[in-house]
Amino acid sequence: xxxxxxxxxxxxxxxxxxxxxxxxxxxxxxxxxxxxxxxxxxxxxxxxxxxxxxxxxxxxxxxxxxxxxxxxxxxxxxxxxxxxxxxxxxxxxxxxxxxxxxxxxxxxxxxxxxxxxxxxxxx
Amino acid sequence: xxxxxxxxxxxxxxxxxxxxxxxxxxxxxxxxxxxxxxxxxxxxxxxxxxxxxxxxxxxxxxxxxxxxxxxxxxxxxxxxxxxxxxxxxxxxxxxxxxxxxxxxxxxxxxxxxxxxxxxxxxx
Amino acid sequence: xxxxxxxxxxxxxxxxxxxxxxxxxxxxxxxxxxxxxxxxxxxxxxxxxxxxxxxxxxxxxxxxxxxxxxxxxxxxxxxxxxxxxxxxxxxxxxxxxxxxxxxxxxxxxxxxxxxxxxxxxxx
Amino acid sequence: xxxxxxxxxxxxxxxxxxxxxxxxxxxxxxxxxxxxxxxxxxxxxxxxxxxxxxxxxxxxxxxxxxxxxxxxxxxxxxxxxxxxxxxxxxxxxxxxxxxxxxxxxxxxxxxxxxxxxxxxxxx
DNA sequence: GTGGTCTAGACCACA
DNA sequence: GTGGTCTAGACCACG
Numbered sequence: 001x002x003x004x005x006x007x008x009x010x011x012x013x014x015x016x017x018x019x020x021x022x023x024x025x026x027x028x029x030x031x032x033x034x035x036x037x038x039x040x041x042x043x044x045x046x047x048x049x050x051x052x053x054x055x056x057x058x059x060x061x062x063x064x065x066x067x068x069x070x071x072x073x074x075x076x077x078x079x080x081x082x083x084x085x086x087x088x089x090x091x092x093x094x095x096x097x098x099x100x101x102x103x104x105x106x107x108x109x110x111x112x113x114x115x116x117x118x119x120x121x122x123x
Numbered sequence: 124x125x126x127x128x129x130x131x132x133x134x135x136x137x138x139x140x141x142x143x144x145x146x147x148x149x150x151x152x153x154x155x156x157x158x159x160x161x162x163x164x165x166x167x168x169x170x171x172x173x174x175x176x177x178x179x180x181x182x183x184x185x186x187x188x189x190x191x192x193x194x195x196x197x198x199x200x201x202x203x204x205x206x207x208x209x210x211x212x213x214x215x216x217x218x219x220x221x222x223x224x225x226x227x228x229x230x231x232x233x234x235x236x237x238x239x240x241x242x243x244x245x246x
Numbered sequence: 247x248x249x250x251x252x253x254x255x256x257x258x259x260x261x262x263x264x265x266x267x268x269x270x271x272x273x274x275x276x277x278x279x280x281x282x283x284x285x286x287x288x289x290x291x292x293x294x295x296x297x298x299x300x301x302x303x304x305x306x307x308x309x310x311x312x313x314x315x316x317x318x319x320x321x322x323x324x325x326x327x328x329x330x331x332x333x334x335x336x337x338x339x340x341x342x343x344x345x346x347x348x349x350x351x352x353x354x355x356x357x358x359x360x361x362x363x364x365x366x367x368x369x
Numbered sequence: 370x371x372x373x374x375x376x377x378x379x380x381x382x383x384x385x386x387x388x389x390x391x392x393x394x395x396x397x398x399x400x401x402x403x404x405x406x407x408x409x410x411x412x413x414x415x416x417x418x419x420x421x422x423x424x425x426x427x428x429x430x431x432x433x434x435x436x437x438x439x440x441x442x443x444x445x446x447x448x449x450x451x452x453x454x455x456x457x458x459x460x461x462x463x464x465x466x467x468x469x470x471x472x473x474x475x476x477x478x479x480x481x482x483x484x485x486x487x488x489x490x491x492x
Numbered sequence: 493g494t495g496g497t498c499t500a501g502a503c504c505a506c507a
Numbered sequence: 508g509t510g511g512t513c514t515a516g517a518c519c520a521c522g
Contacts, residue, residue, distance in 0.1 A: 022218065115234060295521095
């Protein structure tokens with residue numbers, strides 16, 4: 001599990017961590033039940049503040065992607081698919097599909113693109 | 124053209140305006156060549172500052188969605204589809220598809236959802 | 247003498263007119279002593295305000311490119327090259343050369359480019 | 370890094386800042402990777418508003434001259450020379466060369482001038 | 493009338 | 508500490 005942080009990005013670092021963990025789970029790089037690095041380890045490895053990592057983990061926990069066990073730290077949840085898609089995700093998805101449409105992609109182009117992206121994850 | 128602003132949201136107001144204009148164009152509520160409200164009008168209507176609206180318009184202009192004609196204000200661009208999809212849009216799209224997958228949606232579910240969202244726009 | 251005005255440009259229309267007249271003179275499209283269109287004619291042809299054209303002509307006159315004869319309107323000056331290069335032109339030129347340098351052009355590249363642009367005018 | 374702002378100029382202050390930073394980079398006064406003053410520091414030093422400095426920095430960022438590292442403020446980019454010269458720069462350059470020509474400079478004069486200006490930067 | 497710019501404050505998210 | 512955002516005014520250039 002390697003993180004690529006872009007400190008010049010508009011996306012806050014804690015969100016970059018959260019996003020890459022989500023992608024990691026979806027792509028199978030992070031298996032269900034697998035242990036995430038400790039906050040201290042990850043913060044030192046990336047040269048960032050512990051608070052930043054902590055914030056990312058809290059967000060992931062709140063969204064149901066991970067749970068924190070007092071003894072073994074943070075682990076990937078077994079039962080993520082409980083609540084169905086989030087309202088926010090759908091709203092953002094619609095916005096991005098609009099952007100693709102205005103960028104010239106047809107419905108077929110778009111669905112093919114989505115299929116490709118979806119399958120990249122499902123390795 | 125009605126804007127719904129959420130002042131409690133984390134999304135900055137200028138971005139909310141930008142997003143809703145993009146959606147409006149994609150859904151056909153805003154026709155190509157149509158005139159947007161003036162900065163003053165929109166800021167008064169929404170009870171926000173002129174500079175906030177101005178920032179949204181400048182962003183839309185920079186992204187190629189609108190043009191500001193020096194004589195008559197801001198109008199929706201004719202030739203938006205010039206540069207193809209942005210790298211950022213694709214990255215965000217992939218993330219959202221991952222979230223859907225982890226929320227329990229199959230590939231078919233996801234494609235059906237995308238199709239629905241896409242067609243909502245394409246009236 | 248055809249003007250191409252871009253109403254969506256950041257450059258004010260009166261400056262676009264001024265710039266294109268200067269370029270026209272340099273390229274020989276506008277001969278020394280040649281008559282420019284009247285303010286009224288040009289404003290009607292381009293669909294712009296007479297004040298805008300007037301402003302452009304006043305600027306050109308002040309810079310010594312044209313002179314206005316009460317009987318025959320505005321004509322291209324005979325003796326433009328009197329005062330040497332303007333301070334502002336040099337400052338702007340230096341800035342643009344810097345931008346080229348930072349965009350990756352070597353000194354030779356830059357001089358070759360300048361030569362090409364210069365000779366385009368001198369047809 | 371000293372800024373000379375002309376509050377009476379037609380050139381907006383944020384553009385003056387932007388231009389002087391670009392010149393500073395080209396002249397080597399601002400080294401690659403070097404940290405720019407913080408928005409607060411620069412605004413206080415020059416007696417202008419934070420937002421004005423912020424606007425200049427955002428423009429520089431958008432043009433690829435600087436990056437804003439979320440941890441330590443704004444730094445000069447390493448890889449500026451990516452996209453080649455801008456269309457606008459070339460247009461402006463051609464205009465300035467025309468002005469020089471009409472001011473009486475021969476091709477050789479002009480190239481010598483450009484060489485001098487270019488080398489002033491390249492210390 | 494329009495958009496562009498600027499001020500002098502303020503609050504917030506991020507790290 | 509940093510930059511990002513926002514307000515409630517104002518002035519200006521442009522057309």
